Amino acid sequence: MVDYRREGNVAILTVNNPPVNAISTRVKDGIYECISRAKNDTKVSVIVIHGHGKHFIAGADIHGFSGQRESSKVVATLPEVIAFMEASNKPIVAAIHGTALGGGLEIAMGCHYRIATKSARVGQPEVLIGILPGAGGTQRLPRLCGLGPALDLISTGRHIKAPQALKLGIIDKIVSDDILKEGIAFAKAVIDKPLNGRRISTLPVKDAENAEQLISAANASVRKRQRGMMAPIWNIKAVAESIKLPFDEAMEKEAEYFTVLVTSSQARALQYAFFSERLAPKWEVPGVASYNTVKPMNIKTAAVIGAGTMGTGIAMALLNARIPVTLVEQNKQFLEKGVKMIQDLYAGSVRLGKLTADQAKYLLSNLKTSLSYDDLSTVDCVIEAVYENMALKKEIFAKLDNACKPSAVLCSNTSSLDIDEIASATKRPDKVIGTHFFVPAYYMRLLENVRGKLTSPETIATVQSLGVRIGKIPVVVGNCDSFVGNRMLGTYTSEAQFLLEEGALPHEVDSVIKDFGIPIGAFEVSDLSGLDIGWRIRKERYEKLEKSGKKHDPNARFINGERFSPLGDTLCEKGRFGRKTGMGWYRYEKPGAKEPFIDAEITTLLEDYSKKHNITRRKISPQEIFERCFYPLINEGFKVLEDGIATRPEDIDVIWINGYGWPKYTGGPMYYANQIGLDKIYDTMCYYYEQHPTSSHWRPSALLRDLAKQQLPISQWGKQVASRL
Numbered sequence: 135m136v137d138y139r140r141e142g143n144v145a146i147l148t149v150n151n152p153p154v155n156a157i158s159t160r161v162k163d164g165i166y167e168c169i170s171r172a173k174n175d176t177k178v179s180v181i182v183i184h185g186h187g188k189h190f191i192a193g194a195d196i197h198g199f200s201g202q203r204e205s206s207k208v209v210a211t212l213p214e215v216i217a218f219m220e221a222s223n224k225p226i227v228a229a230i231h232g233t234a235l236g237g238g239l240e241i242a243m244g245c246h247y248r249i250a251t252k253s254a255r256v257g258q259p260e261v262l263i264g265i266l267p268g269a270g271g272t273q274r275l276p277r278l279c280g281l282g283p284a285l286d287l288i289s290t291g292r293h294i295k296a297p298q299a300l301k302l303g304i305i306d307k308i309v310s311d312d313i314l315k316e317g318i319a320f321a322k323a324v325i326d327k328p329l330n331g332r333r334i335s336t337l338p339v340k341d342a343e344n345a346e347q348l349i350s351a352a353n354a355s356v357r358k359r360q361r362g363m364m365a366p367i368w369n370i371k372a373v374a375e376s377i378k379l380p381f382d383e384a385m386e387k388e389a390e391y392f393t394v395l396v397t398s399s400q401a402r403a404l405q406y407a408f409f410s411e412r413l414a415p416k417w418e419v420p421g422v423a424s425y426n427t428v429k430p431m432n433i434k435t436a437a438v439i440g441a442g443t444m445g446t447g448i449a450m451a452l453l454n455a456r457i458p459v460t461l462v463e464q465n466k467q468f469l470e471k472g473v474k475m476i477q478d479l480y481a482g483s484v485r486l487g488k489l490t491a492d493q494a495k496y497l498l499s500n501l502k503t504s505l506s507y508d509d510l511s512t513v514d515c516v517i518e519a520v521y522e523n524m525a526l527k528k529e530i531f532a533k534l535d536n537a538c539k540p541s542a543v544l545c546s547n548t549s550s551l552d553i554d555e556i557a558s559a560t561k562r563p564d565k566v567i568g569t570h571f572f573v574p575a576y577y578m579r580l581l582e583n584v585r586g587k588l589t590s591p592e593t594i595a596t597v598q599s600l601g602v603r604i605g606k607i608p609v610v611v612g613n614c615d616s617f618v619g620n621r622m623l624g625t626y627t628s629e630a631q632f633l634l635e636e637g638a639l640p641h642e643v644d645s646v647i648k649d650f651g652i653p654i655g656a657f658e659v660s661d662l663s664g665l666d667i668g669w670r671i672r673k674e675r676y677e678k679l680e681k682s683g684k685k686h687d688p689n690a691r692f693i694n695g696e697r698f699s700p701l702g703d704t705l706c707e708k709g710r711f712g713r714k715t716g717m718g719w720y721r722y723e724k725p726g727a728k729e730p731f732i733d734a735e736i737t738t739l740l741e742d743y744s745k746k747h748n749i750t751r752r753k754i755s756p757q758e759i760f761e762r763c764f765y766p767l768i769n770e771g772f773k774v775l776e777d778g779i780a781t782r783p784e785d786i787d788v789i790w791i792n793g794y795g796w797p798k799y800t801g802g803p804m805y806y807a808n809q810i811g812l813d814k815i816y817d818t819m820c821y822y823y824e825q826h827p828t829s830s831h832w833r834p835s836a837l838l839r840d841l842a843k844q845q846l847p848i849s850q851w852g853k854q855v856a857s858r859l
């Protein structure tokens with residue numbers, strides 16, 4: 135785990151714990167033993183510590199916080215090992231490449247010098263997994279780079295690159311990529327330098343005079359940006375101790391706060407989410423294939439059909455990953471508008487300093503445009519992103535099938551339509567797959583990849599690997615109406631509207647949702663994305679219904695015996711499409727404005743609606759709003775697993791965290807269900823099903839019923855689910 139060798143008078147410690155040199159108990163013990171050996175070796179004058187493989191050290195082993203810990207051969211804890219390193223009379227140099235994160239940066243701060251390659255990144259990301267830098271990071275970082283930057287880095291968990299770390303004083307020098315050679319040379323040059331000023335724990339905290347202001351600004355920022363999360367608050371509290379107490383006493387406080395966090399349910403949930411996000415690309419379709427049995431095709435060029443918001447966003451996601459894109463539209467005007475959208479967004483990134491003008495120019499140079507599918511004969515992959523209309527999509531796929539080379543993968547960005555039916559328009563259904571991106575597609579990390587009945591494992595592997603390449607978290611799901619995310623969302627939006635029929639107002643429902651931690655309420659999001667989008671899909675369904683001989687009544691509160699709320703249609707008929715028309719479930723100052731206001735017209739509309747349908751309006755408690763919005767959603771997640779549409783509960787949680795703003799610190803709907811208790815959810819579902827027998831989303835899932843009896847942790851019942859498929 136940690137190798138020791140000597141080159142002349144330089145002891146070289148190599149941390150070797152693939153894949154990221156995480157600090158397991160054995161790594162910690164190894165470092166302690168090797169430092170002891172170097173201290174005792176009279177031939178050694180200086181010590182270099184570096185990492186084997188791609189990283190210096192990416193932090194403590196996250197498995198160790200919730201799983202069983204290995205027993206330690208040495209008594210020292212990580213903070214003690216770091217103190218032991220700092221106290222060494224032989225200089226220690228941390229030679230950093232890849233990343234020095236969390237405990238990795240804390241170890242580097244226990245060294246007397248830190249050098250790094252230009253591309254190396256450092257940070258204290260513990261907050262993102264619900265804990266704090268409990269090996270002295272909250273005390274050494276403010277001494278090293280100042281209170282302000284330390285509060286920022288520790289409370290946000292963001293990584294910074296070596297040049298910025300150098301400016302902040304976190305590292306001493308940027309060196310070439312031959313990190314070990316550089317480390318040895320640097321070590322030799324500092325052998326005789328005095329160490330007193332190099333022991334960070336002995337230094338005063340920089341910018342301590344502005345402490346009050348900096349701490350209150352950090353707290354205000356956390357309240358705004360990381361609402362509901364307990365770790366950022368405790369991280370700030372721990373850093374604040376650095377200006378109140380001497381180092382050793384502040385370390386005791388750090389340890390105390392660390393214990394509070396590491397045992398919290400938020401930390402467990404965040405760590406579960408960390409591993410779930412890394413599991414998602416490793417797809418598995420039981421009985422069919424999995425990521426480690428199939429090789430993806432290499433996508434060198436791509437095309438996007440449709441230059442609207444979705445199409446341009448997808449094109450940018452591909453361009454950002456250096457994949458040349460041909461953007462196709464049906465007329466010049468739409469195409470020009472789309473290109474302008476892309477140019478404007480890149481110009482914005484340049485203004486914000488996220489890209490240089492040259493980088494933006496380079497990215498745009500990979501964008502081609504076309505009005506003809508004839509230009510797509512050589513592309514490896516096409517992503518269709520036109521509006522949701524089956525006839526149109528089938529027409530496009532038939533044309534693509536003729537225009538593209540036989541090996542090209544054809545993807546649809548549909549958010550709800552049947553992939554098999556789309557694929558049936560082609561002679562290559564094995565190469566057709568759904569790639570459901572989320573708005574804005576260049577930013578949102580989720581990619582829901584929908585496999586059809588005939589989609590080949592190679593096609594699944596290709597879009598999964600493309601997803602990773604363009605910086606997404608790709609999740610494979612099966613084909614059903616609205617797939618996983620939107621299928622579950624359907625229960626939540628329906629129930630939110632039923633609550634309005636019975637007495638709640640949009641802002642009351644939204645505030646319960648936001649209090650739970652979802653950043654935007656159901657009605658706010660509906661106004662944001664536009665009520666007309668769902669209306670168009672529903673109108674297509676009504677037309678289908680009418681074609682099958684059933685007349686659709688616009689006032690109907692039931693469709694095929696199933697409870698339905700026509701409120702969304704009513705609003706659309708009044709031109710209330712949401713933010714874009716300045717009115718939807720809320721009122722806005724003007725079309726396009728962002729801030730929603732409670733609209734008395736909506737209150738009257740709801741009261742009239744309830745009267746017309748003989749519904750006695752009542753005050754609905756936040757608890758009932760919560761259960762009615764979220765329990766059917768969770769239950770639908772179990773149905774999705776039951777149907778084999780998702781194969782793992784972790785995938786559902788990843789979808790909800792990354793596509794729908796589900797608070798990560800609750801782990802996602804499936805993990806959260808376990809925390810509430812599956813038996814409690816099941817009983818509540820039964821209760822509401824009795825009250826609302828015409829809403830099938832209240833019918834409890836059989837899987838939920840079975841699992842409710844067993845009371846197992848999610849990791850165990852997740853395996854049971856997979857073995858049933």
Ligand SMILES: CCC/C=C/C(=O)SCCNC(=O)CCNC(=O)[C@H](O)C(C)(C)COP(=O)([O-])OP(=O)([O-])OC[C@H]1O[C@@H](n2cnc3c(N)ncnc32)[C@H](O)[C@@H]1OP(=O)([O-])[O-]
Nearest residue numbers: 153154156192193194195196235236237259267268269412
């Ligand atoms: C008192 C103690 C105080 C200190 C606390 C801490 O340090 S807390 C820690 C503070 N540090 C952090 O929070 C850093 C967390 N890590 C990261 O941010 C990124 O992994 C990365 C930037 C290091 C590499 O990104 P990348 O996109 O190149 O790669 P990737 O992300 O896909 O990971 C590759 C594999 O490594 C695995 N794995 C990774 N890290 C850890 C870990 N610490 N542990 C265990 N495993 C870890 C990961 O699961 C995956 O495994 P798989 O699926 O192949 O079996």
